[in-house]
Amino acid sequence: MQSSIQAKFKLHRGDFLLDAEFSIPAKGVTALFGSSGCGKTTLLRAIAGLETAQSGFLKVGEMIWQETGYSMPPHQRPIGYVFQEASLFEHMNVQQNLEYGLKRLPEKERKVSLHDAIELLGIGNLLRRKPHSLSGGEKQRVAIARALAVSPQLLLMDEPLAALDQNRKMEVLPYIQSLHKELDIPVIYVSHSLEEVAQLADHLILMEAGRVVNSGDIHDMFTRLDLPLAQELDASAIINATVSGFDEVYHLMLLEFAGGTIRVAGQALQKGDEVRLRLIARDVSLTLEHQSATSILNIFPVIVDEILQTGPAQMVVRLLAGEVPILSKITRKSASELGLKIGTKVYAQVKSVALLS
Amino acid sequence: MLNESDLIALGITLKLALLTTCILLLTGTPLAWWLSRSRWRYKFLLEAIIALPLVLPPTVLGFYLLLLLGPNGPLGALMMSMGGQPLAFTFSGLVIGSVFYSMPFVVQPLQDAFSAIGQRPMEVAATLRASPLDRFFTVAIPLARPGFLTAAVLGFAHTVGEFGVVLMIGGNIPGETQVLSIAIYDHVEGLEYAHAHWLSGGLLLMSFILLIAVYAFNSRFRVVKNAI
Numbered sequence: 001m002q003s004s005i006q007a008k009f010k011l012h013r014g015d016f017l018l019d020a021e022f023s024i025p026a027k028g029v030t031a032l033f034g035s036s037g038c039g040k041t042t043l044l045r046a047i048a049g050l051e052t053a054q055s056g057f058l059k060v061g062e063m064i065w066q067e068t069g070y071s072m073p074p075h076q077r078p079i080g081y082v083f084q085e086a087s088l089f090e091h092m093n094v095q096q097n098l099e100y101g102l103k104r105l106p107e108k109e110r111k112v113s114l115h116d117a118i119e120l121l122g123i124g125n126l127l128r129r130k131p132h133s134l135s136g137g138e139k140q141r142v143a144i145a146r147a148l149a150v151s152p153q154l155l156l157m158d159e160p161l162a163a164l165d166q167n168r169k170m171e172v173l174p175y176i177q178s179l180h181k182e183l184d185i186p187v188i189y190v191s192h193s194l195e196e197v198a199q200l201a202d203h204l205i206l207m208e209a210g211r212v213v214n215s216g217d218i219h220d221m222f223t224r225l226d227l228p229l230a231q232e233l234d235a236s237a238i239i240n241a242t243v244s245g246f247d248e249v250y251h252l253m254l255l256e257f258a259g260g261t262i263r264v265a266g267q268a269l270q271k272g273d274e275v276r277l278r279l280i281a282r283d284v285s286l287t288l289e290h291q292s293a294t295s296i297l298n299i300f301p302v303i304v305d306e307i308l309q310t311g312p313a314q315m316v317v318r319l320l321a322g323e324v325p326i327l328s329k330i331t332r333k334s335a336s337e338l339g340l341k342i343g344t345k346v347y348a349q350v351k352s353v354a355l356l357s
Numbered sequence: 358m359l360n361e362s363d364l365i366a367l368g369i370t371l372k373l374a375l376l377t378t379c380i381l382l383l384t385g386t387p388l389a390w391w392l393s394r395s396r397w398r399y400k401f402l403l404e405a406i407i408a409l410p411l412v413l414p415p416t417v418l419g420f421y422l423l424l425l426l427g428p429n430g431p432l433g434a435l436m437m438s439m440g441g442q443p444l445a446f447t448f449s450g451l452v453i454g455s456v457f458y459s460m461p462f463v464v465q466p467l468q469d470a471f472s473a474i475g476q477r478p479m480e481v482a483a484t485l486r487a488s489p490l491d492r493f494f495t496v497a498i499p500l501a502r503p504g505f506l507t508a509a510v511l512g513f514a515h516t517v518g519e520f521g522v523v524l525m526i527g528g529n530i531p532g533e534t535q536v537l538s539i540a541i542y543d544h545v546e547g548l549e550y551a552h553a554h555w556l557s558g559g560l561l562l563m564s565f566i567l568l569i570a571v572y573a574f575n576s577r578f579r580v581v582k583n584a585i
């Protein structure tokens with residue numbers, strides 16, 4: 001049986017009411033996504049025990065962290081927490097910061113070694129430094145390693161990249177992606193960036209005004225037309241694919257997924273590698289016949305699954321390529337000229353594909 | 358130079374200042390912590406009471422303490438009923454008076470230092486398995502170190518410099534309650550200006566050196582300024 005995280009919180013903060021309930025698998029990365037002020041951080045803090053909910057229930061795996069009349073204090077919860085600002089202890093050097101939590105952990109609960117945490121975040125050369133001498137990206141990597149060093153059963157991350165500029169984000173993001181692969185620790189990751197979510201998450205909790213709108217598998221959530229994500233400017237579909245071969249002549253990689261083959265430039269990966277792709281709905285166009293005289297490389301047959309009008313001239317179409325859902329944004333005029341209906345067989349032409357991992 | 362009674366007054370002064378500073382650091386730390394964290398509605402009342410010695414003429418404070426500690430005062434009577442003696446005109450009485458008189462100089466820098474830390478480092482420590490007491494000692498106190506230095510130096514120097522309160526509740530008993538500031542007053546009254554010069558100059562120099570040390574150590578002048 002797969003273990004899960006079940007939560008139900010109700011708490012008032014002035015005018016704000018958080019009334020959130022969700023159940024997610026205790027595995028992989030779950031993104032807590034929503035606009036600013038929707039209560040993502042408050043919900044994360046409630047999970048950590050940093051906010052006390054008037055009424056709350058929280059069960060992680062088989063352990064109850066909170067229920068009516070009981071709330072495990074934060075220092076007893078087996079969590080790691082990465083705050084938006086690195087918040088390193090200024091009176092300690094990097095090494096002492098890393099050891100602070102570790103020293104308080106009973107020997108038998110130490111599963112992640114300090115050495116591994118240091119290696120994973122690439123901070124071996126910073127150990128003697130004081131926090132004030134580190135760059136923003138370095139600080140955040142130390143903060144992540146410090147949270148990992150307590151061998152958490154659940155890692156909570158509150159927009160760890162939000163306080164960093166674009167270059168620093170790109171510096172830290174790969175480390176967060178590798179955590180996910182190297183360590184078997186479930187992560188709840190707060191973000192308001194769809195791009196970050198697309199890169200990291202397996203699972204998504206969608207929040208709005210203090211409530212959980214919906215939660216589910218990321219592939220499904222991104223392409224559901226009844227959810228606001230499909231109407232975002234950069235609405236997209238996430239696809240898992242496997243590297244199946246290389247086109248040596250044109251320097252392309254062949255990526256196999258349930259709905260066909262996608263070709264992207266580059267040869268950096270190994271055959272058999274699992275990759276994640278993002279197909280932006282704006283870059284997917286539809287034709288009734290397979291075009292051959294076109295510069296577009298990636299064309300595959302799809303079936304129209306659902307159509308939604310999103311503006312006076314705009315529509316978004318959910319398509320199935322094999323079993324895999326993708327989105328296409330087209331004009332109402334085009335939809336009418338193509339005669340799109342549910343079940344129509346068309347070809348999706350994908351102008352660009354982003355390789356996420 | 359200094360005669361024997363001057364040296365005795367110096368000894369009493371240092372003993373009084375050290376004892377007062379220690380008592381204030383021990384009691385002022387939890388009090389300042391509570392003041393910096395509490396959201397109690399009437400907290401300002403307590404803050405105002407602690408700040409009173411900053412504005413009150415020392416003689417007024419001394420007068421009420423004298424009434425409180427004297428043989429007819431509640432505290433003095435309590436001491437008598439337990440077989441002790443009233444606290445007025447004793448060294449113990451001086452210590453009690455000094456603790457009240459110097460309290461804002463210790464509590465305020467500590468409160469400012471604790472407030473400046475903010476909630477975040479304590480939350481971080483909580484998520485790193487530190488219990489409330491553990492995080493107080495390993496995070497709050499080390500981060501508030503500049504505040505502790507300021508509090509200790511100001512509390513000490515201010516006690517050394519007190520005059521009005523000491524005169525009211527301690528009297529001027531050589532070897533028991535006569536402190537430096539009162540010895541200086543005595544010398545001036547007796548027109549022994551050379552003695553007064555030595556003692557005054559010595560106090561001036563000591564105060565100056567202490568403050569230089571604090572300012573040099575604390576890059577955070579804010580804490581000191583707020584207290585004064």
